[in-house]
Structures are given as C-alpha cells and as structure tokens.
Amino acid sequence: MTDHDIRLGDNQYGKAETRLVRVDRHDDRHEVTDLNVSTALAGDLAATHLTGDNAGVLPTDTQKNTVFAFARDGISSIEAFALRLARHFVDATPTIHRARVRIEQYSWARVADHSFVRDSGTRTTTVTYDGTAATVVSGVDDLVVMNTTGSEFHGFHSDRYTTLPETHDRILATAVRADWRHASAADTDWNTSHREAARHLVEAFADTHSLSLQQTLHAMGERVLRHREELAEVRLSLPNKHHFLVDLSPFELDNPGEVFFAADRPYGLIEGGVVRDGAPDPGLAWW
Numbered sequence: 001m002t003d004h005d006i007r008l009g010d011n012q013y014g015k016a017e018t019r020l021v022r023v024d025r026h027d028d029r030h031e032v033t034d035l036n037v038s039t040a041l042a043g044d045l046a047a048t049h050l051t052g053d054n055a056g057v058l059p060t061d062t063q064k065n066t067v068f069a070f071a072r073d074g075i076s077s078i079e080a081f082a083l084r085l086a087r088h089f090v091d092a093t094p095t096i097h098r099a100r101v102r103i104e105q106y107s108w109a110r111v112a113d114h115s116f117v118r119d120s121g122t123r124t125t126t127v128t129y130d131g132t133a134a135t136v137v138s139g140v141d142d143l144v145v146m147n148t149t150g151s152e153f154h155g156f157h158s159d160r161y162t163t164l165p166e167t168h169d170r171i172l173a174t175a176v177r178a179d180w181r182h183a184s185a186a187d188t189d190w191n192t193s194h195r196e197a198a199r200h201l202v203e204a205f206a207d208t209h210s211l212s213l214q215q216t217l218h219a220m221g222e223r224v225l226r227h228r229e230e231l232a233e234v235r236l237s238l239p240n241k242h243h244f245l246v247d248l249s250p251f252e253l254d255n256p257g258e259v260f261f262a263a264d265r266p267y268g269l270i271e272g273g274v275v276r277d278g279a280p281d282p283g284l285a286w287w
C-alpha cells in the first residue's frame with residue numbers, strides 16, 4: 001500500500017448564506033429584496049488540497065463581495081441574479097469550471113410605502129453553469145398548506161405492527177418544498193413563471209380530493225407541468241404534518257373532528273417528482 005492508493009475526491013467550495021438585503025428607492029415607495037445567497041465553485045483545485053498552493057483559489061470572501069457588488073446593479077429576479085453570478089465566476093476565473101449559485105428569497109408583504117411584514121414561504125433558485133451550459137431550477141420552500149377535510153387514507157398494507165386506523169376524513173397539512181427545472185436557461189420572465197408555478201401547486205393541493213399524500217404530490221407536480229410549458233420537471237418533498245384527533249372521552253366529551261393534536265415529529269416524508277416526456281437532459285441541474 002502506498003500513498004498513491006488514495007486520491008482526492010469530488011470537491012467544491014464557496015461562501016454559504018450571504019445575507020443580502022437590497023432596497024429599491026422609488027420616490028413614493030420602496031421595494032425590498034431579501035436574499036440568502038450561497039455560491040459553490042469547482043475546478044482545478046487539486047493543488048490547494050494536496051499542497052496548500054492557493055494560486056487557483058478565488059477566495060470565498062471574494063465570492064461574497066461579488067454578490068454585494070452585483071446587487072448594486074439591481075436584482076430583477078433571483079434566477080437572473082444567480083445566472084449572472086454563476087457565469088461570472090466560471091468565465092472570469094481560469095481555474096473554475098463549474099459554479100452553483102443557490103438563492104433563497106424571503107418575501108415581505110407591503111404594509112405601507114416603506115413598511116413591510118415578513119410572509120411565510122421562501123422562493124428559491126439553484127443555477128449551475130459549466131462554461132457552456134447553464135441550468136435553472138426554481139422553487140419554493142416551507143410553503144405551509146392545510147386542508148381540513150377532503151383527505152382520506154385507507155386500504156394500505158398492514159402487518160403485525162400496523163396500528164394506524166383507516167380514515168375517510170382527516171386533516172392534510174404539509175410544508176411544501178418544490179423544485180422545478182426550466183427546460184432552458186434563456187432569458188425569460190422568471191417572476192411570472194415563478195408566481196404561476198407556485199399558484200398552480202397550491203391550487204392543486206387545495207383541489208385534489210386526497211387518498212394519500214403521494215397522490216396529492218403527483219397531482220401538484222402534474223398541474224404545474226400541464227400549465228407551464230417552460231418547465232421540464234418538478235420534484236417535491238412533502239412532510240406529512242400529522243394532526244391527531246384527541247380522545248376527549250376521559251372527560252366525557254365527544255370530538256366530532258374539532259380538536260387535534262398537531263404533532264411536529266416524527267412525520268411522514270413523501271418525496272417524488274414528475275417529468276415531461278422528451279424533457280431535455282437535466283445536465284448539472286440537480287448537482
């Protein structure tokens with residue numbers, strides 16, 4: 001056995017979670033863009049790992065500075081901003097061959113011209129670029145939704161450990177994480193695309209009479225692809241936020257579906273995706 005039996009494996013590096021707030025100052029009212037930006041770069045980085053020669057390393061501090069400097073020019077959408085950053089890191093740095101930029105955008109609803117209240121739910125994007133092709137994934141995270149009826153779960157496989165009662169009427173609640181892949185990274189109206197995809201997701205959740213969260217997941221993804229031609233694939237991760245009917249009989253009270261215990265863990269975690277037939281190859285999209 002010699003040292004040569006051990007090789008450097010895959011690696012990447014970057015600045016995680018640069019928190020950036022931009023205020024667009026119009027005469028009468030302000031707009032707020034509140035972001036969490038993470039950059040990850042990969043390329044000819046063997047030297048720094050093997051010998052500590054940093055000549056090819058664009059410091060993570062520089063990556064953070066670039067995020068702030070580019071923000072001075074405005075942020076029309078997180079997708080366009082991430083594309084600009086990813087292309088810059090690869091095209092301007094000889095040793096860097098791949099970049100991934102992930103951005104989370106916190107939403108602020110307007111209260112007055114210069115006043116806002118933070119909304120729940122996060123808009124997300126992950127952009128990758130390898131010097132030739134860019135991929136754009138957009139999405140939402142922690143979008144909490146609930147149906148108080150219209151959900152059933154029965155007919156499942158049971159074995160000697162199964163105690164779950166069948167139900168024909170339960171609460172269905174989840175915190176949606178969804179990521180949808182654009183067929184092309186060519187410039188588009190990213191904001192309209194995002195707004196409409198998110199609307200279709202939520203409407204499908206509300207409209208679907210659910211026999212399982214798996215069925216609801218599929219309906220949500222399918223609805224988005226049916227309505228948004230620019231999208232090729234949707235992946236969803238749905239925690240089943242269980243609501244258990246509380247047994248009030250010890251207190252000589254009935255409970256006709258009114259009082260629930262909202263458990264926070266453990267939770268079922270239902271994950272899956274839908275993809276359009278003939279969709280372009282994902283390339284680095286899910287890297």
Ligand SMILES: O=c1[nH]c(=O)c2[nH]c(=O)[nH]c2[nH]1
Pocket residue numbers: 153164211212213214240268
């Ligand atoms: O919608 C559901 N899917 C499951 O797979 C499952 N498993 C479980 O215990 N409850 C539920 N609900």
